[in-house]
Amino acid sequence: DQQVKQNSPSLSVQEGRISILNCDYTNSMFDYFLWYKKYPAEGPTFLISISSIKDKNEDGRFTVFLNKSAKHLSLHIVPSQPGDSAVYFCAATQGGSEKLVFGKGTKLTVNP
Amino acid sequence: DAGITQSPRHKVTETGTPVTLRCHQTENHRYMYWYRQDPGHGLRLIHYSYGVKDTDKGEVSDGYSVSRSKTEDFLLTLESATSSQTSVYFCAISTGLARNNEQFFGPGTRLTVL
Numbered sequence: 001d002q003q004v005k006q007n008s009p010s011l012s013v014q015e016g017r018i019s020i021l022n023c024d025y026t027n028s029m030f031d032y033f034l035w036y037k038k039y040p041a042e043g044p045t046f047l048i049s050i051s052s053i054k055d056k057n058e059d060g061r062f063t064v065f066l067n068k069s070a071k072h073l074s075l076h077i078v079p080s081q082p083g084d085s086a087v088y089f090c091a092a093t094q095g096g097s098e099k100l101v102f103g104k105g106t107k108l109t110v111n112p
Numbered sequence: 113d114a115g116i117t118q119s120p121r122h123k124v125t126e127t128g129t130p131v132t133l134r135c136h137q138t139e140n141h142r143y144m145y146w147y148r149q150d151p152g153h154g155l156r157l158i159h160y161s162y163g164v165k166d167t168d169k170g171e172v173s174d175g176y177s178v179s180r181s182k183t184e185d186f187l188l189t190l191e192s193a194t195s196s197q198t199s200v201y202f203c204a205i206s207t208g209l210a211r212n213n214e215q216f217f218g219p220g221t222r223l224t225v226l
Contacts, residue, residue, distance in 0.1 A: 006154075034214065043116075043202050043217030044155070089154060098143050098162065098208055099170070100215060104154035 003027045004092050006103035014111055019077040021106050023090030026071065030092040034100065035064060035075050038087045047088070048075070080110045115139050116218035118203050124224045131190040133221050135203030137183075142208040144186040145170075145215065146178060148199040155202065161186055162208065193225040 005024045013019045023033075031052040036044035050057040050064045050073065057064050063076045077084055090103040115138030125131050135144060145160040147170075157170030159178040167178050175197060177189045190197055200222050204215040 036217075041220070043204075043219050045217070046214050049214065091155075098206060099145075099157060099160065102155040104152060 001026070002103075003030075004090055004101050004103040006088075006090055006106050008106050009104070010107040010109070012109045012111060013080050015082055016079045019075075019080045019084065019108055019110065021075040021077075021088050021090075021108065023073045023075075023103055024071055025073075025092050027092070027094070027101075028071070029094040030101075031095050032093050033064070033066065033073050034091045034093075035062075036089040036091060036102075038089065038105070044089060077108075080108075082110050082112050084108060085110045116203060116205055116216060118201075118218040118221045120221060121219065122222045124226065125193050126226050127194055128192050131193050131223065131225075133188045133201055133203075133223070135186045135188070135218055137186075137203075137205050139205060139216075140183060141205040141216075142183075143206040143215075144180065145204040145206075146176070146186065146188045147202045147204065148172065148197075149202060149220075150199050158188065158201075190223075193223075195225050197223065198225045199223060 034049040035047040037047045038044040048059050048062050050066050066073045087105045087107045089105045091100040117136045119134045146158040147155045156172045161167045161180040179187045200220050202220050203218040206215045
């Protein structure tokens with residue numbers, strides 16, 4: 001069973017607009033969440049994370065929101081740029097574990 | 113960028129042959145991981161290591177074995193490759209020191225089993 005779900009395989013937005021990528025999880029023990037970005041032919045790179053003690057974390061154009069009661073998190077990119085076009089993976093872990101559980105990814109395309 | 117290299121970067125092999133992929137790090141991180149990435153499946157953990165000679169299975173370990181004889185090297189072996197093991201393989205590392213487990217990934221190895 002998938003513990004981390006990214007239900008939208010793809011998303012297309014216009015340059016300058018907001019991109020919202022969603023992620024749901026089922027394991028209530030997860031307490032730390034990460035977003036990774038992946039370009040073709042490269043390895044994933046860490047983008048931003050959030051602990052379950054927070055409901056928002058911001059880093060420049062990227063903001064992650066966490067709704068624990070709904071077991072939902074989202075990544076907002078404002079404003080979106082063509083260079084943001086990539087696959088975005090949501091990942092989750094629980095305290096004491098060195099393992100991450102990844103979603104299937106969402107391919108973001110930002111059109112000029 | 114974290115110092116992680118993978119070799120080979122591309123490999124084509126035939127069903128039934130043994131294949132070994134190498135991950136090398138220069139960061140002296142304790143933890144190392146092998147993932148595979150497939151369309152529709154995202155990243156799935158194969159095996160991981162929490163120290164020299166200390167390894168454990170991940171979600172999709174069948175058909176794979178690993179070894180870690182040195183801190184810097186983590187080998188993934190397919191004893192007898194099958195077409196279902198055609199995939200992109202990523203190595204990752206983490207310190208294991210922080211409570212929050214950020215992992216750093218290598219560039220990947222694309223393996224094709226004919």
